[in-house]
Amino acid sequence: MTSTYRIEDEPQSSQFSHLVVNPFWPLLGLMFGGAWLAWPWFVVNGFAVGSPTRWRELGWVIGGFIGSTVLAVTIFVLYNNNVIHSDSSIQYAILVLLVWKITVSYTVFTLQARTFELYEYYGGIVRNGIWVLLLATFLGRKAVLTLLPFKLWILVMS
Structure with missing residues (x-):
C-alpha cells in the first residue's frame, strides 16, 4: 500500500498553465483598470495555476460583483432620497465601495499567493502581466466603462 504526500496548497497541473502570472498583477489591475479587469483575471489565474482554493476565489469574485452592485444601488437610492446630498458625503459613500473592492481583491490575492509561491518554487512557468x-x-478601460450608458455600470466595474 502506497500513500502519497500532498501539500495542502500544492498547485494541480492545468491546461491553462501557460497563462499563469504573479497574483500581484491582477491586484495592480484593480488599481489601474478596475474590478472588470482584476477579478476575472484573478479567476483565470487561479484556475491556470491550479489553486486548491480556486472555487473559494471564484466565490469571492462573484460576491465582490454582487456586493459592489448592492453598494452602488444603495448609493443611488440614498442620493435620490436626499440622504446624501453634499459632495463630501457622496465621496465618502463611493469610498465605502472602493474599500469593498480593495478588500475583495486583497483577500483573493492572499488566497492565491500561497499556491503561486509553491508553483513558482517548483519550476512553474510564470508570465509577465505588464502587457x-x-x-x-x-x-x-474606456471601452468597458462606456459599454453601457449607466452610472451603475461605471460604479460597479471601475
Missing part, C-alpha cells in the same frame, strides 16, 4: 495590464488600462 495585459498596460493594454487593458489604456485601451480596454
